[in-house]
Amino acid sequence: MEHRITIHIVGGNSRSRAEQSRLILAMGHHAEVYSDLIELIDRPPQSGVILASDDLLENGVASLLDELADAGIWTPLVAAKIEPGVEEVVEAIQAGALDFLELPLSESEVRRMVAHVHSDAGRHAEARRRLIDARRRISMLSRREREVLDWLSEGCSNKAIARNLEISPRTVEIHRANMMDKLGANHAAEAVRLRLEAAFKERKGATGKKPEAPVGGAAKVREMVNPND
Structure with missing residues (x-):
């Protein structure tokens, strides 16, 4: 029934x-x-x-x-x-x-x-809570901090991010530290997880492509x- x-x-x-x-x-x-x-x-x-x-x-x-x-x-x-x-x-x-x-x-x-x-x-409601929380945290990031997070999610090192953004590795470190602080993330994997949970799909960084x-x-x-x- x-x-x-x-x-x-x-x-x-x-x-x-x-x-x-x-x-x-x-x-x-x-x-x-x-x-x-x-x-x-x-x-x-x-x-x-x-x-x-x-x-x-x-x-x-x-x-x-x-x-x-x-x-x-x-x-x-x-x-x-x-x-x-x-x-x-x-x-x-x-x-x-x-x-x-x-x-x-x-x-x-x-x-x-x-x-x-x-x-x-039940799983859906919990996932939506995480999604909203992640989006709110990420919305606090500056444009440059978002770019650093995007490239970090692609597995790039600080030096690789610096080359892609045409800035110094030291500047990447500063943006990365600020980004981690705003997200409340203790390590890079946690920051990447938040980005994935936020389901951001407007990437213009590594691929420049949108999903079809x-x-x-x-x-x-x-x-x-x-x-x-």
């Missing part, structure tokens, strides 16, 4: 929220409906999953997750939209969404999402990003 969960519905118009709620209740799960993000933050969920759609996604999933994190809400987020594009799904999952559903909801989509929640929600989005439908992309579904 499928385990029941609480699904917190927010975003979109009242008709859309009502339709989602009816389906979720008919499937034996519990639905909580919020008129907007302010109401959700006023009544922060402690369990289950947040199902966000339409207007809440206008500024991107990363921005929405930041707002939730600022409010101390770590409940896993599932985005939902009519005919989501491939890049939207990829960006949402990479930003920290647990899943991306297609509207209008179907029983099969809800079942798949519930299975995903039960298999990954997979080609295919939204459902196929979800399978690729979440292979255990």
Whole structure:
């Protein structure tokens, strides 16, 4: 028997929220409906999953997750939209969404999402906490300190970093020490781990390349990003 969960519905118009709620209740799960993000933050969920759609996604999933994190809400987020594009799904999952559903909801989509929640929600929430913490620490770095961290993550020595940035090794040492202090890292491996947890993908240092989005439908992309579904 499928385990029941609480699904917190927010975003979109009242008709859309009502339709989602009816389906979720008919499937034996519990639905909580919020008129907007302010109401959700006023009544922060402690369990289950947040199902966000339409207007809440206008500024991107990363921005929405930041707002939730600022409010101390770590409940896993599932985005939902009519005919989501491939890049939207990829960006949402990479930003920290647990899943991306297609509207209008179907029983099969809800079942798949519930299975995903039960298999990954706890690990996902903890990973998102680490991601937000790492991004906040890294955001305190100067441009040069970020560059040093980027090259350090490529396994470069201070001398190699100095050559790549066209500065002296002594200057690299100073930037590296400042970077480690701001990150609260005791050794280089810890600093690199924070960078990886922050999932920064806008590297312009060693490769100058950005990752390419997979080609295919939204459902196929979800399978690729979440292979255990």
